[in-house]
Amino acid sequence: MIGIIGAMEVEVEQLLGNMQETGSKAVSGVCFHEGTMAGVQCVVAQCGIGKVAAAVCTQTMILLYHPQVILCEGVAGGIGKDVHIGDLVVATSLVQHDMDSSALGDPVGFISALQKVQMPVPSQTVALIADCAQDVYEGHVCKGVIATGDQFIANNDKLHQLAADFGAVACEMEGGSIAQVCCMAGVDYAVLRSISDNGDNDAAVDFPTFAAESAHKNTALLLAVLPKL
Numbered sequence: 126m127i128g129i130i131g132a133m134e135v136e137v138e139q140l141l142g143n144m145q146e147t148g149s150k151a152v153s154g155v156c157f158h159e160g161t162m163a164g165v166q167c168v169v170a171q172c173g174i175g176k177v178a179a180a181v182c183t184q185t186m187i188l189l190y191h192p193q194v195i196l197c198e199g200v201a202g203g204i205g206k207d208v209h210i211g212d213l214v215v216a217t218s219l220v221q222h223d224m225d226s227s228a229l230g231d232p233v234g235f236i237s238a239l240q241k242v243q244m245p246v247p248s249q250t251v252a253l254i255a256d257c258a259q260d261v262y263e264g265h266v267c268k269g270v271i272a273t274g275d276q277f278i279a280n281n282d283k284l285h286q287l288a289a290d291f292g293a294v295a296c297e298m299e300g301g302s303i304a305q306v307c308c309m310a311g312v313d314y315a316v317l318r319s320i321s322d323n324g325d326n327d328a329a330v331d332f333p334t335f336a337a338e339s340a341h342k343n344t345a346l347l348l349a350v351l352p353k354l
């Protein structure tokens with residue numbers, strides 16, 4: 126069983142259209158769609174936006190379905206001049222940029238439950254997704270750190286800070302939360318994100334313009350990845 130989580134309707138609608146759904150369960154305010162995709166048993170959920178919604182969904186999915194791996198997919202803001210709208214970012218690791226107990230001497234992003242900042246994705250999983258993407262994804266494929274926080278980033282100064290603090294190449298609002306829950310439960314995870322905006326002063330205009338087109342690019346990639354996991 127493979128779990129797939131997207132935050133917004135636009136991030137799951139096309140996937141659900143490709144699923145042979147056999148049932149569903151509504152628990153903790155989240156609907157879990159059960160079935161097969163590309164011949165693989167899956168559960169797909171729309172968690173809602175932000176770290177708490179993502180954590181509730183992830184923990185519930187783990188307890189209900191015991192997935193071997195959870196994939197977080199959707200759109201993200203690109204960081205840096207090499208990451209453009211329509212590109213794919215496969216996370217090599219996740220951070221929570223708004224977790225900050227630095228006043229107490231911890232590094233910014235330090236997660237006390239895990240005693241670390243960076244939550245890495247196994248390099249074989251990153252390579253598997255990136256290799257599939259080379260074949261099926263229409264756009265540049267990039268690997269790197271994804272920074273998660275309860276903030277839609279639309280500010281050049283904040284972007285530079287995320288790059289400086291964490292070496293982040295993309296920002297979004299769920300991946301680092303899903304990673305933490307998976308780390309705590311001992312479940313594998315991966316995060317793949319199509320770029321919908323550049324997290325800059327134009328992001329509020331770019332996001333609604335490109336979110337659907339970018340989000341839908343993940344469908345073909347996931348259908349190719351699922352049988353290989």
Ligand code: ADE
Nearest residue numbers: 200201202277278297324
């Ligand atoms: N998801 C897509 N674009 C984003 C941005 N700029 N900030 C946070 N999450 C996003």
